Amino acid sequence: MRLKGRTAVITGGSRGLGRAIAQRYLDEGANVVCAARSPHELHTMIAQFPDQAEFQPVDVTDPDSVAGVMRYTADRFGGLDIVVANAGVNHDGKIDRIDPAAWRAMVDTNLNGVFYSVQAAARQMLAQGSGAIVTVSSCMSSRVAIGAAGYSATKAAVEQFTRTAAIELGRKGIRVNCLAPGILEEGMGREVATNPKLWAAYQSRISLGRAGRLDEAADAAVYLVADGSSYVNGHVLEVNGGLLWA
Template identity: 35%
Template sequence: MTGGNWLGLSGKTIVVTGGSGGIGRAILRGALDAGARVVVLDYDAKTAEETAREADSAGCLAIGLGCDVSDTDSVAAAAEAVAERWGGCDVLINNAGILRPGPLEDLSLEDWTRMLDVNLNGCLIGSQIFGKQMVERGGGAIVHVASISASQPQPFSGAYSPGKAAVAMLSRQLAYEWGPKRIRSNVISPGLVLTPLSEAFYKDEDVRRARERLVPVGRIGRPQDMADVALFLASDRAAYVNGQEIVVDGGLSQTLMGTVPRPGYSG
């Protein structure tokens, strides 16, 4: 990550939901390196506090708060704490998400609803509440973390793909409605990423190598790959980027036609 002078994030307050996860932690570290102040929101308050403390032992530039992104009162309480500490939010990274897998034919409505509550409604609630602070501060930026599953259906994953697809559209609508308020809204859509949540898949070396062969650049994504793009979209360097989705997958989503057999071209 290039330094904060280039990004223009120095002194900005960045709120990261799901900030204790793999991608969230990478965004936290990158934001601190860029001179920003960072608020880590996590469902578990202790985990949020520990994550912030590990990244900033002095406690001057990072704080951790417990927050259920699907609960309006919980998000409002977190926003109030941010306002009291640093005057409000300049950048919101909607990164929190959960997965409750299962085939659609017998997926419970409870699991379907819970995933949408966190993965989709959480983005709207956070945007509404922290967006008001951005308006008061003269503008800001929102970056939503979706997935290539927003456009490529991920089977046996419940509401994951529908929810991420809705997040991408939500971002575009926010970009249109809030652009005049000087608030930009964009999306990053990660592909295969090695995080604590997915590392179990990669313990099998055969599975890892097979997945790596699927990606044109020949490797699995790292959380830092996602953080670099998210922080660019959050920064002044992306001041004229609004309502866009950047796919960060090493080219994986462009390989469909390569799977179609062709005489003389089969790999």
């Protein structure tokens, strides 16, 4: 129960990694608001934790929508202790072919959405003088792959934004760190992990020889906001099984 009595907002919290983080936070005693466009797979979890778990609709590309969820959560539970800026999208495409609309969608969600989430969280947390924020990046932020320019660029930007936010907010009692997952069995990594041809190419680059589980990445997200990481700020925590990239 490392998070007992704390309140968290998780964007993109209705499926994939976001939902897994929500589940782990609930197991650790937190109140959790899963903010997303749709509730997707949340019904069972909310039924399991009716007094701790809620869904709230949000559009992370709209700063007013994001700020509204943060205010609602603080009013509903009496404070805002944790925010995980997890919402993200991916559109593959080589630079000479990718649709500009797809590029804008990645920038709007992956980068602007993180900024809006961190800004709105900080404004709530500054009043109470404490808080922990986790942004979500990717192994693709620091490794080159054909067709991944938009996704990689936005995730690299998230990591540098995180470091700056950590410097600005740390002295005010708010820690900001980044979680950078590798290839996971579910979510965006599922396409790689379940495609025999792709998996044959990538498996040898993972020193543990397997894809990660959602709960393994979610455990790292617990660490980054719990008391055990109280002296960790501005860090990018890679959870990728020891991923090498040629």
